Amino acid sequence: MIGFDPQVIHSLPTLIDGWLLTVELTLLGATGSLVFGHLALAMQLTRVAPLRWAARLYISFMRGTPALVQLFVLFFALPLIGLGGRPMLAAALTLGLNSGAYTAEILRGNLRVITAGQYEAAIALGMAPWRIALRIALPQMLKASLPALINEFTILLKTTPLASVVAVTELTYAGQMVIARTYTSAQVMLLVSVGYLAVALPVIYAARRAQRSPRTPGVERVATGVAR
Amino acid sequence: MTFDLSVLSGYWPELATGLGSTVWLCAAGATMSGVLGVLLTVGQRRGGPWLAAMIRGYTALTLGLPLLVLLYVMFFVLPDFGVLLPAPLVGTVTLAIYYGPYVAEVIQAAVAAVPAGTIEAGVTIGMSPVAIARRIIAPQALPLLLPTMTGLLIGLVKDSALLSVISVHEFMFAAKAVVSDTYAPLEVYFVVAMVYWAVTSVIHFSTRHWERRLGRAHRVALPR
Numbered sequence: 001m002i003g004f005d006p007q008v009i010h011s012l013p014t015l016i017d018g019w020l021l022t023v024e025l026t027l028l029g030a031t032g033s034l035v036f037g038h039l040a041l042a043m044q045l046t047r048v049a050p051l052r053w054a055a056r057l058y059i060s061f062m063r064g065t066p067a068l069v070q071l072f073v074l075f076f077a078l079p080l081i082g083l084g085g086r087p088m089l090a091a092a093l094t095l096g097l098n099s100g101a102y103t104a105e106i107l108r109g110n111l112r113v114i115t116a117g118q119y120e121a122a123i124a125l126g127m128a129p130w131r132i133a134l135r136i137a138l139p140q141m142l143k144a145s146l147p148a149l150i151n152e153f154t155i156l157l158k159t160t161p162l163a164s165v166v167a168v169t170e171l172t173y174a175g176q177m178v179i180a181r182t183y184t185s186a187q188v189m190l191l192v193s194v195g196y197l198a199v200a201l202p203v204i205y206a207a208r209r210a211q212r213s214p215r216t217p218g219v220e221r222v223a224t225g226v227a228r
Numbered sequence: 229m230t231f232d233l234s235v236l237s238g239y240w241p242e243l244a245t246g247l248g249s250t251v252w253l254c255a256a257g258a259t260m261s262g263v264l265g266v267l268l269t270v271g272q273r274r275g276g277p278w279l280a281a282m283i284r285g286y287t288a289l290t291l292g293l294p295l296l297v298l299l300y301v302m303f304f305v306l307p308d309f310g311v312l313l314p315a316p317l318v319g320t321v322t323l324a325i326y327y328g329p330y331v332a333e334v335i336q337a338a339v340a341a342v343p344a345g346t347i348e349a350g351v352t353i354g355m356s357p358v359a360i361a362r363r364i365i366a367p368q369a370l371p372l373l374l375p376t377m378t379g380l381l382i383g384l385v386k387d388s389a390l391l392s393v394i395s396v397h398e399f400m401f402a403a404k405a406v407v408s409d410t411y412a413p414l415e416v417y418f419v420v421a422m423v424y425w426a427v428t429s430v431i432h433f434s435t436r437h438w439e440r441r442l443g444r445a446h447r448v449a450l451p452r
Contacts, residue, residue, distance in 0.1 A: 064382070064428040065421045066389035068400065073421055076413040154292070161296040165393065172297055185304040193293055193301070200292030 008187050011178040015188070018174025019195045025092060025160045025170055026199070030153055032096015037103025044108065055104070062101030067159050070094050075166050091163035099156045106152060110144040111137065150207035154200050171195050235412045236419060246402025247423060253320055253398055254385050260324035261384070265331025269339075272332065287329040295326050295387050303394040319391035319398075327384055334376045338369040371442040378435040382428045389424070399423070 164173035392400035
């Protein structure tokens, strides 16, 4: 029961492979999240109403339904476009699409740190709109969003076990396989937990530090200029 | 492969029963995490340094562990130690264990945002701690609490779908049963997604309504 079982040692490679796949899924999901997040934000900022509606609909759906259901819908919808039988693709895409909606909201919330005066100054200097977006808005928005984005990254990590339900052998599924083989659930689940905490806790700590660290004077001035 | 919702006819009662248990499980889970959140807040503020450190460790654990892993630990590891509980109970308790620390963090942030001067004023005019909590802290903290609590409740409803993997008979579990009967996964999960979307939207919009009312009351109380 609780005594140490040497069989667990032999299962370590399975667990390590699972852990690596979990990290891979998280990184793929984070990349997708940033891409979809920026895309949804850009769509919301256009003058084309249908694009804005589509972005709002996407964000509302992703935030309003369980990621598990989204995964199943995507997993069974992908064969329709000839991409069936790829659980890893379905899982990574679901993670990216799901987290992208939250990323879009984070970015939109932090767009407010850029005051109207800055846009006016940029226009007065004759900067092109895309240049203003790229060189004035984007850097400040990203900097202000950083703590929340790091937080979103840990949530993404915690969503990856869902991939196990479509038989992606990430850490949780690898753990299940080892338990089925060795009947040592306590030790294996402990190892699995350590695998997640080893990634999550340093990231959470980093996010806390990023939040606490005194902001650079420039950003501070911008932040206090919000109320207008 | 075609998309045809009519395959679902005849299975609606099954899905409705599942949705009913999801509502009950979520209500129980939310109540339990609310109680746990208050207890953790009190423990953190009034308990000794050891209790506070333990609560911090527990909070870090739930912030870093996936809910699914926590569910598996509760469902597969506890029986190893002779604790055999029915799946719905394990599920709701795990939801509460997972969401309790989040609730506690939200409460603490809202209480911390209450201006200290107003509490000191209450102390000065001789109000009891209970009266201060009820008439000074609560009216100011509740409007701050509501939006985040709504977010947590929506998160809990969505996460309750995970209970299906430990065979709790809720909405998602009913959906899986229907899928294995109809072989129409896309149609079933599409409907499931729409229903969850409707439920979370109802929660979202109804609390937005309350938020506005509380916000109004709050504004009136402010000095001009």
